[in-house]
Amino acid sequence: MDLTAFEALSFDCYGTLIDWETGMAAVLGPWAREQGLQVGNEELLLGYGGHEAAVEREAPTTRYPEVLATAFRRAGADLGAAVSEEWAQRLAGSVPDWPAFPDSADALARLARHYRLIIVSNVHRDGFAGSNRQLRGEFAAVITAEDVGGYKPADNHFRALYRTLEELGIERTELLHVAQSLFHDHTVAKRENLRSVWINRRHDRPGWGATKQPTEQWSYDLEFPTMAAFADAVDAAFAAR
Known part of the structure; x- marks a missing residue:
C-alpha cells in the first residue's frame, strides 16, 4: 500500500494512543x-x-x-x-489520568508533517481534552461519543467522520484509519470498505484484554506493533517518493 497516497489519518485514541x-x-x-x-x-x-x-x-x-x-x-x-x-x-x-503510550506524542508529531489528523473516539469531550494534554496532538477534528450519541462499533462516528472529510475537502479514498481495536474499529473498516492500519499493541500478550472479542468480520491493510513503527514506515515512504 502506498502510504503517500493519503491526505488524512483518523485515529482511535484509547488503546491506540492512550494506554487505557x-x-x-x-x-x-x-x-x-x-x-x-x-x-x-x-x-x-x-x-x-x-x-x-x-x-x-x-x-x-x-x-x-x-x-x-x-x-x-x-x-x-x-x-x-x-x-x-x-x-x-x-x-x-x-x-x-490514563497514560499515553511512550511513542504516541512523537509519532503524532511526525505523522502531522504528512497528513491531516482526526480523532474518532469512544469517550467524552472532557476526557479526550485531558488525554490530549499528554498527546499534544494538533487535530483537524475531534469526534467523540458525546458528539455523535453512540459508541463504536456502531456507525455514528463514521457518519460524522465522512461529513468532516467533506468539510475538509478530503475524499474518502484519501483517508486511512488507524486503530488498535479489531472490535471497535476494524469491524467497521470491513463494513465500510475503509483502508485501515492495525496498531497491534497487544502483540506480545495473549488474549483480548479490555477489548471485547469481535463477533463480526474485520479487515485491515497493514499491521504494526507500535505507533513508532507506523510513523517510521510513513517517514520512509515519503523519503523514497
Whole structure:
C-alpha cells in the first residue's frame, strides 16, 4: 500500500494512543485487593471489557464516565464484590489520568508533517481534552461519543467522520484509519470498505484484554506493533517518493 497516497489519518485514541488498560488497571487492581479478590489485572480487564461494550450498546447516549461506572459495578457483581459509589466514581473520573503510550506524542508529531489528523473516539469531550494534554496532538477534528450519541462499533462516528472529510475537502479514498481495536474499529473498516492500519499493541500478550472479542468480520491493510513503527514506515515512504 502506498502510504503517500493519503491526505488524512483518523485515529482511535484509547488503546491506540492512550494506554487505557494500564489506566483502568490502576483503579481496578487496588479495588480488587481491597476486596480481597485473588484476581490479576488481565482477568479484571477481561471481565470489565464485555460489560463496557454491553452498556455502550444498551445506552448509546450515556456519557462515557457513567459507562465506566456502570460497567465497573456489573464486573464487580460478577466477582461477588459490590463496587461502592466512591470506587465507581474513581474509575469514571480517571480518563484524563490514563497514560499515553511512550511513542504516541512523537509519532503524532511526525505523522502531522504528512497528513491531516482526526480523532474518532469512544469517550467524552472532557476526557479526550485531558488525554490530549499528554498527546499534544494538533487535530483537524475531534469526534467523540458525546458528539455523535453512540459508541463504536456502531456507525455514528463514521457518519460524522465522512461529513468532516467533506468539510475538509478530503475524499474518502484519501483517508486511512488507524486503530488498535479489531472490535471497535476494524469491524467497521470491513463494513465500510475503509483502508485501515492495525496498531497491534497487544502483540506480545495473549488474549483480548479490555477489548471485547469481535463477533463480526474485520479487515485491515497493514499491521504494526507500535505507533513508532507506523510513523517510521510513513517517514520512509515519503523519503523514497
